[in-house]
Amino acid sequence: MIALHDAALSYGERTLWRGLTLHVAAGEFLVVLGSNGSGKTSLLKVLLGLQRLSAGTVTVNGRRPRRGSDLVGYVPQHKSVPPHTPLRARDLVRMGIDGHRWGPWRPQGETRRRVEDVLGDVGAAQFADVPVELLSGGELQRVRIAQALATDPRILLCDEPLASLDAEHQQTVTELIARRRRTHNTAIVFVTHETANVLPHADRVLDLAAPHDSAALPA
Numbered sequence: 001m002i003a004l005h006d007a008a009l010s011y012g013e014r015t016l017w018r019g020l021t022l023h024v025a026a027g028e029f030l031v032v033l034g035s036n037g038s039g040k041t042s043l044l045k046v047l048l049g050l051q052r053l054s055a056g057t058v059t060v061n062g063r064r065p066r067r068g069s070d071l072v073g074y075v076p077q078h079k080s081v082p083p084h085t086p087l088r089a090r091d092l093v094r095m096g097i098d099g100h101r102w103g104p105w106r107p108q109g110e111t112r113r114r115v116e117d118v119l120g121d122v123g124a125a126q127f128a129d130v131p132v133e134l135l136s137g138g139e140l141q142r143v144r145i146a147q148a149l150a151t152d153p154r155i156l157l158c159d160e161p162l163a164s165l166d167a168e169h170q171q172t173v174t175e176l177i178a179r180r181r182r183t184h185n186t187a188i189v190f191v192t193h194e195t196a197n198v199l200p201h202a203d204r205v206l207d208l209a210a211p212h213d214s215a216a217l218p219a
């Protein structure tokens with residue numbers, strides 16, 4: 001699903017990581033750790049086709065990463081939404097389906113059903129029509145996961161999805177994501193600083209603060 005070979009990422013003179021060789025298979029749950037600024041988000045950007053490597057190679061689903069791929073879902077870092085955002089939960093999820101300008105055209109009924117299904121999958125059906133600015137942090141994060149899953153991706157990239165959630169919601173959100181890999185064989189790349197709830201689900205841990213030629217360590 002994901003293959004990096006001898007990969008390096010530098011911004012100007014500053015190298016964040018190098019010598020990174022890593023394979024993530026279908027259904028695998030990879031946890032990415034590392035201190036602030038170690039390049040975790042930058043790694044996800046590489047996989048999303050938003051950032052080029054400085055050296056080495058990367059493929060996602062056997063191809064060079066490209067923006068807006070339906071095969072890759074992305075759960076961003078938790079942030080509250082700006083006040084007066086004129087969107088309901090279901091609108092946010094729908095943007096995961098037809099937010100890509102060049103995405104395939106889908107009939108409206110089909111899109112509506114898919115939005116209902118995916119909101120149901122993450123236990124968010126009851127707040128489908130609630131304006132996103134009124135959702136709690138944990139509710140909003142479920143909706144963001146639904147948005148990321150809306151195109152039925154084969155790979156799910158999660159960027160600190162637990163930040164600023166309480167312990168109970170951290171557990172709920174982690175279990176939602178872990179369930180997805182069991183039910184759909186989705187590969188998960190999970191960037192986090194919160195290890196307690198997440199490490200029990202991990203197949204492997206990549207520590208970007210560790211020496212990079214031994215970066216992919218068994219969990």
Ligand SMILES: Nc1ncnc2c1ncn2[C@@H]1O[C@H](COP(=O)(O)OP(=O)(O)OP(=O)(O)O)[C@@H](O)[C@H]1O
Nearest residue numbers: 011012016034035036037038039040041042043160
């Ligand atoms: N486009 C860019 N140009 C130059 N420097 C950048 C760019 N993007 C990120 N950086 C820098 O690279 C470093 C790594 O950033 P990144 O967001 O990948 O770290 P991170 O490991 O996700 O950190 P955190 O845990 O704080 O979220 C940071 O110091 C950041 O300021």
